[in-house]
Amino acid sequence: MDPVAFLTDPVVAPFAGALAVMALFFVLELLLTLLAGTGLAHLLGSLAESHWLPDASLVNWLLLKETPLMMVLMAAIGGFGLAGTGYQLIALTASGHLAPVLDASIFATICAVFSVRGLGMIFRKLNLVSTTALEPQEFLGNVATVSSPEARKGYAASAKFTDRHGYVHLLMVEPSTSEEVFVEGDRVVLCERASASLFRARKA
Numbered sequence: 232m233d234p235v236a237f238l239t240d241p242v243v244a245p246f247a248g249a250l251a252v253m254a255l256f257f258v259l260e261l262l263l264t265l266l267a268g269t270g271l272a273h274l275l276g277s278l279a280e281s282h283w284l285p286d287a288s289l290v291n292w293l294l295l296k297e298t299p300l301m302m303v304l305m306a307a308i309g310g311f312g313l314a315g316t317g318y319q320l321i322a323l324t325a326s327g328h329l330a331p332v333l334d335a336s337i338f339a340t341i342c343a344v345f346s347v348r349g350l351g352m353i354f355r356k357l358n359l360v361s362t363t364a365l366e367p368q369e370f371l372g373n374v375a376t377v378s379s380p381e382a383r384k385g386y387a388a389s390a391k392f393t394d395r396h397g398y399v400h401l402l403m404v405e406p407s408t409s410e411e412v413f414v415e416g417d418r419v420v421l422c423e424r425a426s427a428s429l430f431r432a433r434k435a
Contacts, residue, residue, distance in 0.1 A: 232323065238316075242332040246315030248338060253308045293344070294351025302354070303347055310346030315339035370421050374435050375404060382406060382413040387429055391420065407431045 232240075295303060314333045322330035375392035377412040382388030387403040394400060406413060407422055411434065419432035 237320075239325070239327060240319075240337065242329045243316060243319045245332065246319070246335065249308050249312030250316065253305060253312060256305065293347050294355055294356045295347070298347075298351045298354045302350055306346040306350040307343045310343035311339045314342030344428075367424060370400065370402070370430065371424065372400055373421050374418050375402070375430075375432065376417055376418060376419045377404065377413045378414050384409040384411070388413055388415075390432075392421075402427045404432045405429065406435050 318335045318338050373392050375390040377390045381386030387405040388402045418435040419435050421430045424429040
């Protein structure tokens with residue numbers, strides 16, 4: 232069976248379609264990021280934040296509150312599409328016939344669930360240090376705590392703050408003016424982004 236006929240066969244098309252949707256999301260994300268500076272992931276995160284989800288057993292087991300919603304969506308769609316397509320490919324290779332769509336769908340759904348769970352476990356480990364739930368520009372206006380002995384203009388210190396998702400961000404801060412000095416434990420307001428990880432701040 233040629234690839235086009237395989238992917239468009241009615242028992243394979245739902246899974247191939249899921250992969251096509253995933254590819255479309257990727258292209259849109261790339262284009263929007265290049266043209267507008269922000270993509271669908273940020274928009275979806277702003278409209279529906281994951282920490283609003285109910286405190287239910289399935290939600291907690293899937294670790295949905297610890298994973299950006301766009302990533303959850305991509306893991307579910309991608310896991311379903313890849314598993315279903317792979318299942319049918321193995322069935323065709325092994326028996327010369329495609330499997331019933333119900334059998335492939337059950338297998339693909341189980342794989343999609345575990346894809347989301349696996350991604351959540353990865354983000355749980357990453358979020359012990361930091362998170363990218365917010366764009367760096369959204370750090371502005373937040374109050375951070377200085378964790379280095381001293382910071383002066385041109386001499387930055389490390390600081391951290393907890394975002395609205397409850398995740399900790401580590402960054403570097405320096406005073407906005409040469410007259411100000413920060414010491415360990417000072418609470419400062421992030422006022423300006425000076426570089427990728429450096430922010431200028433003033434005392435809160």
